[in-house]
Amino acid sequence: MSSTSSVTSTTSTTSSTTSTTESAASLDFEEFIQILATELKYQDPDDPVSGTEYVSQLAQISSLSALSDISTSVTNASAFSLIGETVTYSATSTSGSTVTGSGTVLSVTVSGSNTYVNVGGTTVDYADITKVGSDTTTTTTA
Numbered sequence: 001m002s003s004t005s006s007v008t009s010t011t012s013t014t015s016s017t018t019s020t021t022e023s024a025a026s027l028d029f030e031e032f033i034q035i036l037a038t039e040l041k042y043q044d045p046d047d048p049v050s051g052t053e054y055v056s057q058l059a060q061i062s063s064l065s066a067l068s069d070i071s072t073s074v075t076n077a078s079a080f081s082l083i084g085e086t087v088t089y090s091a092t093s094t095s096g097s098t099v100t101g102s103g104t105v106l107s108v109t110v111s112g113s114n115t116y117v118n119v120g121g122t123t124v125d126y127a128d129i130t131k132v133g134s135d136t137t138t139t140t141t142a
Contacts, residue, residue, distance in 0.1 A: 032057065032061050036054060036057075072115075075115050075126060076108070076110055076115055078126075079108045079117055079126045080108050082108070082117060082132060083106070083107065083108060084104065084105065085105055085132055085133070086102065086103065086104055086105075086132070086133060087102060087103070087105055087117070087119055087129050087131065087132050088101070088129070088130050088131040089101055089102070089119060089128045089129050089130060090128060090130050091124060091125065091128040101119065101120070101124075102120075102131075102134075103119040103121075103122070104119070104120055105117050105119055106118040106120070106121070108126075109123070117129065
């Protein structure tokens with residue numbers, strides 16, 4: 001019984017430490033700690049789960065978090081590379097209708113895990129970009 005309360009106090013300390021970070025990964029870690037504390041609280045004392053299983057689960061969560069960070073970085077780098085390019089977008093408005101448009105990317109805004117591009121004065125979610133470049137071709141004659 002004393003080991004369970006010891007784990008619970010450790011969990012609350014860890015949660016308060018990780019809650020100061022403002023990333024989505026900390027939420028995953030906090031959820032893992034809550035699940036771990038619940039598993040420890042209700043596990044069968046005659047058949048305890050090995051510590052290596054918990055370490056393995058934590059490693060998997062850490063890997064998933066790192067992959068998510070890499071994906072966000074790649075998305076942001078791709079968005080920034082579009083500045084000055086002509087793009088076409090297709091988005092769903094709040095009324096449910098499809099809004100399409102095109103223009104030159106003027107800037108990029110990153111807000112949390114969301115990436116937005118400014119297309120000719122209109123803020124568009126990066127995921128709504130459907131095409132990069134224009135349909136017109138230039139022919140040069142000698």
